[in-house]
Amino acid sequence: MPQASYEYAVGRISVLSNKMLDAAQLRRLSEAGTFHEALAMLLETGYGGNIAAEHINNQEIDYLIREQLQISRRMVWELTPEPELTSLFLLEVDTHNIKTLLKARLLGVDAPDVLIAGGYFSLEFLKECIKTKNYDAMPDAYRIMMNKIENELTRSVDPLIFSAEIDQAMFKHIKRVLDKKNDHSFVREYFSLMADFQNARSVVRARLMHWDVDKLRVLLLDGGEIDHKVFLDNIDTPMEQLGAEFNRGSHGKLISQTVEEYVTTGQTPVLKHKMETALMNVLRSVKWNMFSLGPIIGYLMAREAEAKALRMIFGANRGGFEIELPELYA
Amino acid sequence: MITLGTALAFGGAAIAAALAGVGSAMGVGIAGQAGSGVISEDPDKFGNVLVLQALPGTQGIYGLLIAFIIVLNIGVIDGNIKELSTFQGLALLFSGLPIGIGGLLSGIYQGKVAASGIYLCAKRPEETGKGIILTAMVETYAVLSLLISFIMVNGVKL
Numbered sequence: 001m002p003q004a005s006y007e008y009a010v011g012r013i014s015v016l017s018n019k020m021l022d023a024a025q026l027r028r029l030s031e032a033g034t035f036h037e038a039l040a041m042l043l044e045t046g047y048g049g050n051i052a053a054e055h056i057n058n059q060e061i062d063y064l065i066r067e068q069l070q071i072s073r074r075m076v077w078e079l080t081p082e083p084e085l086t087s088l089f090l091l092e093v094d095t096h097n098i099k100t101l102l103k104a105r106l107l108g109v110d111a112p113d114v115l116i117a118g119g120y121f122s123l124e125f126l127k128e129c130i131k132t133k134n135y136d137a138m139p140d141a142y143r144i145m146m147n148k149i150e151n152e153l154t155r156s157v158d159p160l161i162f163s164a165e166i167d168q169a170m171f172k173h174i175k176r177v178l179d180k181k182n183d184h185s186f187v188r189e190y191f192s193l194m195a196d197f198q199n200a201r202s203v204v205r206a207r208l209m210h211w212d213v214d215k216l217r218v219l220l221l222d223g224g225e226i227d228h229k230v231f232l233d234n235i236d237t238p239m240e241q242l243g244a245e246f247n248r249g250s251h252g253k254l255i256s257q258t259v260e261e262y263v264t265t266g267q268t269p270v271l272k273h274k275m276e277t278a279l280m281n282v283l284r285s286v287k288w289n290m291f292s293l294g295p296i297i298g299y300l301m302a303r304e305a306e307a308k309a310l311r312m313i314f315g316a317n318r319g320g321f322e323i324e325l326p327e328l329y330a
Numbered sequence: 331m332i333t334l335g336t337a338l339a340f341g342g343a344a345i346a347a348a349l350a351g352v353g354s355a356m357g358v359g360i361a362g363q364a365g366s367g368v369i370s371e372d373p374d375k376f377g378n379v380l381v382l383q384a385l386p387g388t389q390g391i392y393g394l395l396i397a398f399i400i401v402l403n404i405g406v407i408d409g410n411i412k413e414l415s416t417f418q419g420l421a422l423l424f425s426g427l428p429i430g431i432g433g434l435l436s437g438i439y440q441g442k443v444a445a446s447g448i449y450l451c452a453k454r455p456e457e458t459g460k461g462i463i464l465t466a467m468v469e470t471y472a473v474l475s476l477l478i479s480f481i482m483v484n485g486v487k488l
Contacts, residue, residue, distance in 0.1 A: 005363050007360055007361075007363035007364040007367065007445050008363045008364065008366055008367040009367060010364065010367065010445075010449060011363070011364040011365065011366065011367020011368040011370075011371075011445075011448060011449065011452065012367040012368070012370060012371050013367075014367070014368060014448075014449040014452035014453050015367075015368055015371035015372045015375075015452045016371060017453070018452070018453060290442075290445065290446050290449060291442065291445075
């Protein structure tokens with residue numbers, strides 16, 4: 001059984017992070033001419049163990065990336081001295097699984113290929129909860145929200161609403177855990193920044209889609225530094241002034257500049273890209289705090305970013321289009 | 331008969347050996363945990379890791395050295411314990427403090443620097459020497475503590 005200490009965990013991660021793909025390697029992969037050329041280059045780096053390129057086809061590369069990511073998630077889960085805080089970074093996987101399982105149930109189909117193992121909740125547990133509509137074993141924030149969703153589903157089905165409510169449950173749970181642990185580390189900063197950014201994006205989205213305040217309210221996430229009232233009050237503010245209204249809290253300036261950049265360029269991906277960069281910067285700021293959770297979470301999120309980049313590279317290779325690599329940790 | 335002074339001198343020896351020993355144990359422990367993490371993924375790094383892990387162990391030796399000189403001076407080794415005045419005893423007690431406190435803190439901090447050196451060695455094995463130099467810098471202050479304790483112990487006329 002590994003020792004649950006930061007010293008031990010960071011020691012292992014220092015070695016493991018050497019085996020990760022860096023930006024230059026990913027760029028070379030994205031420039032490869034064919035799928036098999038890219039695959040051969042990837043496997044040469046030692047990614048995925050000792051599998052020969054000819055044994056992997058188009059579909060299996062996704063499986064390989066997913067397996068590699070799950071190994072990393074399991075490793076981090078084994079090593080972390082702070083499982084409760086670490087689990088918060090795995091909740092996005094659970095959120096994806098809950099949404100998928102719920103949609104699959106409503107459509108009357110199975111969705112085994114789309115589910116992702118390696119979240120905080122086991123897949124079996126989530127399947128059982130959603131199948132039986134019994135959420136008593138889930139944390140409070142999820143239990144309350146899932147029961148509410150089940151109630152709403154008896155009247156109408158709006159995938160956008162229940163998807164937003166599941167996101168809300170995740171952020172409510174994160175806030176409860178952070179408050180319970182009285183955590184004021186980078187973990188709170190990370191999720192608070194994410195909530196504020198997502199809320200700002202939701203306002204922009206609501207403006208573009210001509211949604212009303214009630215619909216926007218459902219999309220707003222807890223845990224940010226900017227009050228929900230600011231977002232709700234500014235749904236009708238002219239786009240040019242919207243950025244300035246979000247300049248509140250420790251990351252307000254960044255959010256404000258991002259919204260202004262979006263208004264100037266009209267490029268929606270700017271919002272997401274800037275958010276990812278800002279979140280990575282939070283993780284980078286604690287990269288060298290060797291006796292903290294920083295390098296452990298940094299490794300986890302670096303692996304997530306690596307997997308995302310690989311999926312994009314191989315997807316673009318198959319589709320024959322150009323991509324911009326996502327934000328990397330290193 | 332053991333006087334108050336002699337008892338205080340024993341206290342000085344105990345402080346020197348115990349505090350410096352605890353500092354070393356903690357430092358070596360911190361570096362050892364970091365080393366175990368690295369070696370479990372890359373066993374070839376054992377040699378470099380061992381050197382870095384051993385560095386915080388010196389404070390314990392310095393503390394032992396001062397403690398040994400104190401007990402030697404008061405005649406514990408040859409079985410003829412001297413009857414020290416209270417001030418002589420106090421002087422020896424204070425003589426043990428620099429290496430005791432200096433050894434305790436420098437041992438812990440040296441362990442942290444050694445652990446960071448071990449991570450450096452995991453990421454860039456060719457830079458291990460620099461990790462060792464950085465770790466050895468902390469040693470300076472343990473040596474200064476040892477020096478002043480040594481001068482103080484030798485300055486007490488029995």
